[in-house]
Amino acid sequence: MEQTRQIKQFQFYDFYAEILSGLNDESAGRIARLMCEYMFTDNPVADIKDDIERFYWGNIVDVLKESKENELKGKQSTGLNRKMKHFTFQDNFYDAIKLLDDKQSGQYVKAICGYMFENKTPTLKPPTDSFFILAKRKLDLSKTRKRNGSKGGKKEKMPVIKEQVKVANDIPRERLDMDGFLKRNPQIKNNIYPLSMRLTDGIDWAKLANKLPYSAYRDSTNLYQIVAHYKEIVGG
Numbered sequence: 001m002e003q004t005r006q007i008k009q010f011q012f013y014d015f016y017a018e019i020l021s022g023l024n025d026e027s028a029g030r031i032a033r034l035m036c037e038y039m040f041t042d043n044p045v046a047d048i049k050d051d052i053e054r055f056y057w058g059n060i061v062d063v064l065k066e067s068k069e070n071e072l073k074g075k076q077s078t079g080l081n082r083k084m085k086h087f088t089f090q091d092n093f094y095d096a097i098k099l100l101d102d103k104q105s106g107q108y109v110k111a112i113c114g115y116m117f118e119n120k121t122p123t124l125k126p127p128t129d130s131f132f133i134l135a136k137r138k139l140d141l142s143k144t145r146k147r148n149g150s151k152g153g154k155k156e157k158m159p160v161i162k163e164q165v166k167v168a169n170d171i172p173r174e175r176l177d178m179d180g181f182l183k184r185n186p187q188i189k190n191n192i193y194p195l196s197m198r199l200t201d202g203i204d205w206a207k208l209a210n211k212l213p214y215s216a217y218r219d220s221t222n223l224y225q226i227v228a229h230y231k232e233i234v235g236g
Helices: 014-021 025-040 051-072 078-083 091-098 102-118 128-150 162-170 178-184 194-200 205-214 223-228 230-234
Strands: 009-013 086-090
Touching (some): 009 014, 009 051, 009 078, 014 025, 014 051, 014 194, 025 091, 025 102, 078 223, 078 230, 086 091, 086 128, 091 102, 091 128, 102 128, 178 205, 194 223, 205 230, 223 230
Antiparallel strands (some): 009 086
């Protein structure tokens, strides 16, 4: 019998961290546990009874799904990785979460996020502090690899052919904001929550509206997914 491949790690985005930071420790711990169960196991997601947690889970799960599919295929989520800061969340972090209660799990994951995204070293109580110290060894290694990777040479840009220039110039340059884009595409759900509105900075909504129907995301009803893959869609 063929054994299902299991994920050993996944990219943890600052988008997740922003959501968890706005929740109390117990809720953050439950959401973090759900994220790990979804990514590292084949178990069905437990029923979420809290309306607030259900709302935030609904904003996370689509991104988790795409990330998991790519991990299982051995691919990188290049569109998401370009758009958001991220670090590698290891499966043994989940092992720690399984040994902690909800409140401790929330504090543990918030501490990891604060350390990776804000360079903050937390003050934690036992047993959470010892679990974080163990995680910090892997987190420091991840930071070192990222610094070394950023020192590499610049990627060579692909030449733009005349036909591509002509297509770009033929796109109507009408003024269009996010609200106008959503009115033009009523099937798309605005699931970008307020703290993540910065993801829409620099979006040319008119160009996006023109390019989307010809992209791989033409059937997407998820604004967050579309914005996360903006450069891929518009060819930037």
